[in-house]
Amino acid sequence: xxxxxxxxxxxxxxxxxxxxxxxxxxxxxxxxxxxxxxxxxxxxxxxxxxxxxxxxxxxxxxxxxxxxxxxxxxxxxxxxxxxxxxxxxxxxxxxxxxxxxxxxxxxxxxxxxxxxxxxxxxxxxxxxxxxxxxxxxxxxxxxxxxxxxxxxxxxxxxxxxxxxxxxxxxxxxxxxxxxxxxxxxxxxxxxxxxx
Numbered sequence: 492x493x494x495x496x497x498x499x500x501x502x503x504x505x506x507x508x509x510x511x512x513x514x515x516x517x518x519x520x521x522x523x524x525x526x527x528x529x530x531x532x533x534x535x536x537x538x539x540x541x542x543x544x545x546x547x548x549x550x551x552x553x554x555x556x557x558x559x560x561x562x563x564x565x566x567x568x569x570x571x572x573x574x575x576x577x578x579x580x581x582x583x584x585x586x587x588x589x590x591x592x593x594x595x596x597x598x599x600x601x602x603x604x605x606x607x608x609x610x611x612x613x614x615x616x617x618x619x620x621x622x623x624x625x626x627x628x629x630x631x632x633x634x635x636x637x638x639x640x641x642x643x644x645x646x647x648x649x650x651x652x653x654x655x656x657x658x659x660x661x662x663x664x665x666x667x668x669x670x671x672x673x674x675x676x677x678x679x680x681x682x683x684x685x686x
Contacts (some may be wrong), residue, residue, distance in 0.1 A: 499634060503650065504626055507657040511619070515661075518668045519612060526674045527573045527608035538573035538604045538611075553603030557581075575667050576611045577604050583659045584618035587652070590641040592625030626653055 528537060536546060536558035546558030557577045558568070570578075581602045588594035605611035629636075634650040642652060674680050 498631075499650070500627065500629060500631055503634070503653045503657070504623060506654070507660055508623065510661055515664050515668070518671065519615075519664070522572070522608040522612060522671065524608050525679065526671055527576075527611065528571060529670070529674050529677060529679060530571055531670060531673060531677070532569045535571050536568040536574045537571040538577050538606075540606070550599035550602070551604045552601050555604040555606045557599060557602075557604055559599065572608075572667050572670050573605075573611065575663050575670070576615060577602075579660060579663045580605075580611070580614045580618050583656060583663065584615075584622050587656060588618060588621040588625060591638070591649070591652075592621060592628075594621050622656070 530537060534545075537544075538551075538555050538557050539549075541549075541551070541554055541556050544556055544558050546560060548559040548561060549556035550559055551557055557574060560568070581597060581599055585594065585597045585602065589596045605614055629649055634653070635648050637646050638649055638652050639645050644651070
């Protein structure tokens with residue numbers, strides 16, 4: 492195959508879309524609130540009702556906040572599914588959608604975090620739709636344009652950012668799937684308890 496004839500934009504989108512459509516979407520279906528908020532270790536970072544966190548930083552504009560610290564702790568904090576989804580929705584997708592595809596400006600501090608698994612999955616789907624449409628609209632030429640000052644490596648082409656975001660999505664959403672795999676063996680699940 493002639494590399495010049497390859498549709499690189501489609502290929503980059505399919506890197507994530509295939510994984511989403513054939514693995515991740517089905518694995519996230521039916522996520523319960525108990526799974527969403529389950530703490531795999533004591534004091535895991537999570538999304539919590541405003542005022543109930545003991546984390547050094549609590550970001551968020553709504554009824555729920557996300558746990559954080561600056562600088563990040565070493566070793567890194569263990570996180571819940573709620574935290575992972577919040578990170579993916581805001582830090583991976585929404586901030587990039589705002590920076591590159593005309594979506595409203597957003598930050599960890601201004602986001603209204605989801606208080607339920609269903610709401611978080613709706614937020615995820617909405618941000619994924621914006622991201623994938625934005626990547627599609629870049630076409631071939633747009634993949635070569637530098638990302639600019641809104642990214643840590645401003646001279647890198649958009650193709651590098653697309654690859655990075657897709658790696659982040661696959662990485663973090665796979666962690667969510669692992670936490671779902673572990674949840675049935677947790678003490679709350681075995682006892683049938685809720686949060």
